[in-house]
Amino acid sequence: MNVEIVAVGTELLLGQIADTNGQWLGEQLAAAGVDSYFHQAVGDNQRRIVTALSTALARGDAVITCGGLGPTQDDITREAIAEVMRVSLVRDGELARRIEQFFSARGRTMPESNLRQADVPEGAAVIDQRRGTAPGLICPIGRKVVYALPGVPDEMAEMFERAVLPDLKRRMAEAGERGVIQSRVLRTWGVSESALAEALQGQIDALDARPGAGGRAGTVTIAFLASGIEGLKVRLTARADDSAAARSLLDAEEREVRKVLDAAFGDIVFGVDDVSMEQAVATLLVERGLTLGVAESLTGGLVASRLVDVPGASTWLRGGVVAYDSNVKFSVLGLREGPVVTDEAAVAMAQGACRVLRAAVGLGITGVAGPDPREGLAPGTVFVGLALGDGATAARRLRLSGDRQRIRQFSAISALDLLRRTLRTPAHGSEGPTLG
Amino acid sequence: MNVEIVAVGTELLLGQIADTNGQWLGEQLAAAGVDSYFHQAVGDNQRRIVTALSTALARGDAVITCGGLGPTQDDITREAIAEVMRVSLVRDGELARRIEQFFSARGRTMPESNLRQADVPEGAAVIDQRRGTAPGLICPIGRKVVYALPGVPDEMAEMFERAVLPDLKRRMAEAGERGVIQSRVLRTWGVSESALAEALQGQIDALDARPGAGGRAGTVTIAFLASGIEGLKVRLTARADDSAAARSLLDAEEREVRKVLDAAFGDIVFGVDDVSMEQAVATLLVERGLTLGVAESLTGGLVASRLVDVPGASTWLRGGVVAYDSNVKFSVLGLREGPVVTDEAAVAMAQGACRVLRAAVGLGITGVAGPDPREGLAPGTVFVGLALGDGATAARRLRLSGDRQRIRQFSAISALDLLRRTLRTPAHGSEGPTLG
Numbered sequence: 001m002n003v004e005i006v007a008v009g010t011e012l013l014l015g016q017i018a019d020t021n022g023q024w025l026g027e028q029l030a031a032a033g034v035d036s037y038f039h040q041a042v043g044d045n046q047r048r049i050v051t052a053l054s055t056a057l058a059r060g061d062a063v064i065t066c067g068g069l070g071p072t073q074d075d076i077t078r079e080a081i082a083e084v085m086r087v088s089l090v091r092d093g094e095l096a097r098r099i100e101q102f103f104s105a106r107g108r109t110m111p112e113s114n115l116r117q118a119d120v121p122e123g124a125a126v127i128d129q130r131r132g133t134a135p136g137l138i139c140p141i142g143r144k145v146v147y148a149l150p151g152v153p154d155e156m157a158e159m160f161e162r163a164v165l166p167d168l169k170r171r172m173a174e175a176g177e178r179g180v181i182q183s184r185v186l187r188t189w190g191v192s193e194s195a196l197a198e199a200l201q202g203q204i205d206a207l208d209a210r211p212g213a214g215g216r217a218g219t220v221t222i223a224f225l226a227s228g229i230e231g232l233k234v235r236l237t238a239r240a241d242d243s244a245a246a247r248s249l250l251d252a253e254e255r256e257v258r259k260v261l262d263a264a265f266g267d268i269v270f271g272v273d274d275v276s277m278e279q280a281v282a283t284l285l286v287e288r289g290l291t292l293g294v295a296e297s298l299t300g301g302l303v304a305s306r307l308v309d310v311p312g313a314s315t316w317l318r319g320g321v322v323a324y325d326s327n328v329k330f331s332v333l334g335l336r337e338g339p340v341v342t343d344e345a346a347v348a349m350a351q352g353a354c355r356v357l358r359a360a361v362g363l364g365i366t367g368v369a370g371p372d373p374r375e376g377l378a379p380g381t382v383f384v385g386l387a388l389g390d391g392a393t394a395a396r397r398l399r400l401s402g403d404r405q406r407i408r409q410f411s412a413i414s415a416l417d418l419l420r421r422t423l424r425t426p427a428h429g430s431e432g433p434t435l436g
Numbered sequence: 437m438n439v440e441i442v443a444v445g446t447e448l449l450l451g452q453i454a455d456t457n458g459q460w461l462g463e464q465l466a467a468a469g470v471d472s473y474f475h476q477a478v479g480d481n482q483r484r485i486v487t488a489l490s491t492a493l494a495r496g497d498a499v500i501t502c503g504g505l506g507p508t509q510d511d512i513t514r515e516a517i518a519e520v521m522r523v524s525l526v527r528d529g530e531l532a533r534r535i536e537q538f539f540s541a542r543g544r545t546m547p548e549s550n551l552r553q554a555d556v557p558e559g560a561a562v563i564d565q566r567r568g569t570a571p572g573l574i575c576p577i578g579r580k581v582v583y584a585l586p587g588v589p590d591e592m593a594e595m596f597e598r599a600v601l602p603d604l605k606r607r608m609a610e611a612g613e614r615g616v617i618q619s620r621v622l623r624t625w626g627v628s629e630s631a632l633a634e635a636l637q638g639q640i641d642a643l644d645a646r647p648g649a650g651g652r653a654g655t656v657t658i659a660f661l662a663s664g665i666e667g668l669k670v671r672l673t674a675r676a677d678d679s680a681a682a683r684s685l686l687d688a689e690e691r692e693v694r695k696v697l698d699a700a701f702g703d704i705v706f707g708v709d710d711v712s713m714e715q716a717v718a719t720l721l722v723e724r725g726l727t728l729g730v731a732e733s734l735t736g737g738l739v740a741s742r743l744v745d746v747p748g749a750s751t752w753l754r755g756g757v758v759a760y761d762s763n764v765k766f767s768v769l770g771l772r773e774g775p776v777v778t779d780e781a782a783v784a785m786a787q788g789a790c791r792v793l794r795a796a797v798g799l800g801i802t803g804v805a806g807p808d809p810r811e812g813l814a815p816g817t818v819f820v821g822l823a824l825g826d827g828a829t830a831a832r833r834l835r836l837s838g839d840r841q842r843i844r845q846f847s848a849i850s851a852l853d854l855l856r857r858t859l860r861t862p863a864h865g866s867e868g869p870t871l872g
Contacts, residue, residue, distance in 0.1 A: 013472050015463030016661055018454050022477075027451030036449050037484050041458070041475040048473050055491055183450065194507040194547040204509070223480070224508055225447055226588055235447065294758070300744030301737025304758040308736030308805075309841065313760065319768075320758035322730070322740040328755040328793055357764055369744075399542050402567045405745065406590060 001172045002035040004056035008067035008077050009151060010043035021066040021156055028160060033180040033239070034168060044068060049080035057084070057144055062171070064164060067151030069134040071114040081139050081146055082121035089119040095126060099133050127163040131155045138167060145171070182238050182246040184254060187231040187271040188261070189417045193224050196234060199264040203256060218245070220253045229306075229409040231270065231277060234261075267421055277416045282310040284423040285361070290389070292419075293359030294320035295333055295349035297340070297366040298382065302412045318357040323349065329366075332356060341366050341375045343395035346385030354387050361423075362387040365415045369404040380407050384415040386422055394422055437608045438471040440492035444503035444513050445587060446479035457502040457585075457592055464596060469617030469675075470604060480504060485516035493520070493580055498607070500600060503587030505570040507550045517575050517582055518557035525555040531562060535569050563599040567591045574603060581607070618674050618682040620690060623667040623707040624697070625853045629660050632670060635700040639692060654681070656689045665742075665845040667706065667713060670697075703857055713852045718746040720859040721797070726825070728855075729795030730756035731769055731785035733776070733802040734818065738848045754793040759785065765802075768792060777802050777811045779831035782821030790823050798823040801851045805840045816843050820851040822858055830858055 007022045022039050029036045038059065042052040049068070056063040068077030082089050096118035103110035117134050120126060127136030127149075136159045137148040147164045149156045172178070188196065197204075204222050218240060225233040236253050240246035254272075261268055270280045285292055294304050304320035307313055323329040326340050333352025335345055349364025363386060370379025380400040387393050396418050400410045443458045458475050465472045474495065478488040485504070492499040504513030518525050532554035539546035553570050556562060563572030563585075572595045573584040583600045585592045624632065640658050654676060661669040672689050676682035690708075697704055706716045721728055730740050740756035743749055759765040762776050769788030771781055785800025799822060806815025816836040823829050832854050836846045 012459075013462050013475060014466045015459040015461070016659075018456065018459050019475075020454065023448075023451040023454050025451070026449050030450045037479060037481070038488060039449060039455075039477040043473060045473070051495060052474060059487060181450075183452065185452075192544070192547075194550045197508040198547040198549060201509075223446065223510055224506070225445075225453075226506070227453075228588070228590075235452070237450075291761075296737070298744075299741070300749075301732070301740030301756055301758065304737030304760070305735070305741055305844075308734075308758075308760060308844075313736075317736075317760050319760040319764040320737055320756075322737065322744075322756035322758070324740070324744060324750065324753050324755040325793075331794065332755075332792055356768055357761075358767065401538075401542070403590070403594075406567065408741075408744075 001062065001168070001175055001177055002037050002060045003029055003062045003064060003168065004060040005029075005036060005039045006049075006052050006056055006063055006065045007039070007041045007151075008044065008049060008065055009041070010045075010074075012041040012067075013043050021151065021153060024153070024157065025064060025066070025160065028165070030181045030183070032165060032169070033178070034172070044074040044076060046076045046080050046083070049077060050083050053080060053084045053146065057141060057146070061144055062168065063144075063146045064149060064160075065146065066149045066156050069117065069136070069148060069150045071111065071117055071133070073113075075116070077148055078116075078119055078121065078137070081124075081137065081148060084146070085121050085123065085139055085141055087122040090122055091115070092118050092120045092126065095120070095135055098129075102133050127159050129155065130158060130162075136163065138163070179239055179241055180243050180246050182240075182243065182250060184236045184250045185273050186234040186236070186254065186257060186261075186269050187275065187277075188234060188268040189231045189270055189277065189413055190268045191232075191265050193226050193232055195265075196232060196261070197224055199260055200234070200257065203260055207253075218249065220249050222253075222257070228406075229277075229413050231413065267424060270417065270420055276306075276310075277413050277420065278306045278310050281416050281420050281423070282307070282313065282316065284420060285316040286312075288423065290360040290423075291316050291318050291358075292361050292363065293318045293353035293357030295353035295362065295364040296320060296322050297324060297329070297349070298369040299365050299408050299412050299415070300324055302408055303363070303365065303415055306412065306416075318359040321353060321356060339375050341368060341377055341381065341383065343383045343385065343397060346383035347387060347393045347395050348385070350385040350387035350393065354389075360389040361419070363415055363419055365411055367398070367407075367411060369407050371404070379404075382407070382411045382414070384411075384418050386418060388422070394418065437498065437604070437611060437613055438473055438496045439465055439498045439500060439604065440496040441465075441472060441475045442485075442488050442492055442499055442501045443475070443477040443587075444480065444485060444501055445477070446481075446510075448477040448503075449479050457587065457589060460589070460593060461500060461502070461596065464601070466617075467619050468601060468605070470608070480510040480512060482512045482516050482519070485513060486519050489516060489520045489582060493577060493582070497580055498604065499580075499582045500585060500596075501582065502585045502592050505553065505572070505584060505586045507547070507553055507569070509549075511552070513584055514552075514555055514557065514573070517560075517573065517584060520582070521557050521559065521575055521577055523558035526558055527551065528554050528556045528562065531556070531571055534565075538569050563595050565591065566594060566598075572599065574599070616676060616679050616682050618676070618679060618686060620672045620686045621709050622670040622672070622690065622693065622697075622705050623711065623713075624670060624704040625667045625706055625713065625849055626704045627668075627701050629668055631701075632668060632697075633660055635696055636670070636693065639696055643689075654685065656685050658689075658693070664842070665849050667849065703860065706853065706856055712742075712746075713849050713856065714742045714746050717852050717856050717859070718743070718749065718752065720856060721752045722748075724859065726796040726859075727752050727754050727794075728797050728799065729754045729789035729793030731789035731798065731800040732756060732758050733760060733765070733785070734805040735801050735844050735848050735851070736760055738844055739799070739801065739851060742848065742852075754795040757789060757792060775811050777804060777813055777817065777819065779819045779821065779833060782819035783823060783829045783831050784821070786821040786823035786829070790825075796825040797855070799851055799855055801847055803834070803843075803847060805843050807840070815840075818843070818847045818850070820847075820854050822854060824858070830854065 124139040238249040350362035353362035367382030560575040674685040786798035789798035803818030
């Protein structure tokens with residue numbers, strides 16, 4: 001059984017809103033073990049909705065539409081489905097009565113156009129509305145089916161869970177299908193996507209060679225996703241008969257992948273699933289009872305602003321100094337006058353942050369965002385410095401590529417990663433893995 | 437000319453990430469007057485990418501793919517396009533050399549798999565990479581064309597603007613498509629979307645009543661788009677025979693809209709098109725030869741990090757203090773011990789920023805991001821303070837709604853807007869329009 005999602009609405013094509021309904025439905029289908037190979041978005045145009053539906057029905061077993069069920073003239077999903085089914089729309093008296101009641105219960109006069117929502121393609125079943133006025137539809141077409149849901153996210157989600165998913169499961173059971181798909185994401189920082197892939201190639205080949213690989217149950221796949229400041233993600237996806245079996249496959253595979261990555265690159269996995277780099281740093285600081293102060297030059301407050309997004313940041317984050325102008329580095333952070341793009345300057349910024357902000361740990365970031373060189377250094381040259389309460393310091397030089405914004409973002413995650421690695425070493429400080 | 441967008445990546449189907457590339461491209465195509473009737477998303481599966489491409493080419497004139505150009509085994513957009521073109525992939529020696537250089541310039545060993553990125557379908561032209569390693573492709577198929585772009589958003593956007601859009605425009609001109617669609621965006625801050633729409637309703641009705649409204653040439657439409665920290669956008673879109681005619685329609689309409697907004701709300705238009713709030717502030721600071729220092733509490737560096745993104749910020753931005761912990765407000769910024777979420781505290785933070793950072797103008801932001809109240813104040817209560825070189829100060833209390841992140845973002849743009857409005861008044865300072 002494979003299901004295509006067709007999102008209806010000109011505003012999607014114009015980029016005025018993101019297709020969050022398609023994203024949510026994709027997630028739900030995957031979690032339920034239902035395959036979905038294609039998504040489409042189409043505007044409020046009957047001929048083109050018919051094209052999209054016909055395309056989807058030709059390459060799949062079922063289609064879920066969202067949007068275009070409202071009361072206005074540009075809501076024409078009902079008409080398009082009737083055309084694909086080659087039937088007429090008939091007004092459902094019971095539905096019409098309920099829509100009228102919806103308005104009268106709220107003391108409002110119903111605009112006549114709302115009765116369009118009581119029009120149903122002949123042969124379709126109605127999914128009751130519990131939140132608004134647009135009913136959903138289950139429209140059989142031969143052995144296939146089109147489910148029509150409203151575009152309002154919470155109405156769509158409620159109807160999907162109550163009516164569409166059970167109907168899909170019944171159809172899958174009739175077809176003799178079962179199973180779930182679950183994913184787990186290992187977030188990494190420090191090596192390129194191709195290096196990760198190369199290190200894990202043996203693992204991927206081993207998975208491909210297992211009996212049943214590519215089949216339905218008991219298989220795992222590995223994929224990679226570069227995600228900027230969120231790190232480079234390694235995604236493990238398991239198919240199994242039920243969720244416990246999927247979880248156990250993922251546990252086993254995660255152990256293997258971690259073993260390979262650890263042997264090849266050391267400590268590059270900073271988080272699992274939703275755990276961001278800043279969350280990982282926060283957890284370590286809280287465990288060790290340490291406070292943090294940040295001194296930023298080229299990142300201009302980006303590191304601090306990501307740290308404050310971590311819930312509970314007020315218990316360990318003292319604050320930051322954005323020393324964009326060199327004079328601020330001298331007067332506020334106490335750097336000696338001289339070059340400010342060096343590893344010594346980064347460490348001095350970190351020490352200044354500790355002192356000025358009265359923090360146990362200081363993080364300093366200085367470098368060249370570009371487009372012009374500075375102090376004879378090319379854009380992308382960045383120094384990160386660390387100062388720890390015990391007087392220990394660490395520094396690292398980075399060579400980043402890209403435009404100003406990318407250099408800033410990679411500087412921010414790299415700086416936090418240096419802090420994370422250092423805090424993870426038993427005698428955090430001078431023996432850390434990343435001394436400059 | 438109509439263009440279909442095909443986003444490639446299993447993670448899109450699984451709902452693990454939103455298709456922000458498709459959304460961005462949709463927006464760009466609309467702004468350029470290029471029709472786009474369908475979007476598709478498809479997983480990392482060659483047979484299905486071929487199906488998606490064939491479907492798109494059958495119903496459109498051009499296709500833009502994003503994703504699947506990376507170095508790993510699941511990056512197979514190149515192979516799928518070659519199959520649709522019925523040609524082979526050939527390794528481009530020059531490209532291979534550049535990819536090797538990309539790694540050696542960074543002192544890294546290139547994994548062999550990276551050379552897959554130098555494989556090009558016969559007959560395709562290469563779009564150089566300027567940020568990463570995956571080149572883009574322009575692949576003619578009869579009179580139609582497939583543009584292949586990487587999935588990394590900033591690489592995709594840069595290539596679209598530099599290579600795809602100009603090529604599309606050239607094809608449209610060759611096809612004799614006259615008629616352009618041009619848009620102009622007035623960015624506003626300070627009133628709600630519904631208030632804007634209500635104020636401009638008369639203007640919208642007048643446009644609808646004009647001869648030719650809804651037709652192709654000589655018409656203008658108005659739309660609204662809430663864009664978070666980018667402000668609330670009023671988009672004017674003109675259809676005309678050529679760009680001079682479109683521009684003149686937009687000029688006339690902009691004058692009318694500004695007149696209405698000015699009469700209803702005062703100075704709420706802070707920028708046109710790409711001019712962000714921070715750019716507007718920067719322009720005023722440069723005009724007046726002033727330097728700026730920022731003191732941030734709940735925004736945690738967000739204001740400073742946006743300011744450093746303005747080209748040339750180093751001439752007017754001294755830096756910032758992120759006083760997340762109250763003690764930093766006392767010890768670094770010199771606030772008297774006591775409540776720190778008041779208008780006096782915001783002004784004192786601004787004065788502290790001037791003194792500590794040796795800046796002519798100081799901006800202070802304090803407030804409650806939530807979820808819990810603080811000092812008896814509800815989440816969303818925010819104070820912005822200003823200190824000007826002549827001793828004048830200003831403050832404003834905001835009541836914002838939403839989650840922590842939204843409250844922070846709205847605080848940041850509101851703070852910059854207070855600074856902008858104050859700098860725009862002739863005797864900037866105590867006679868400003870926004871004194872608390």
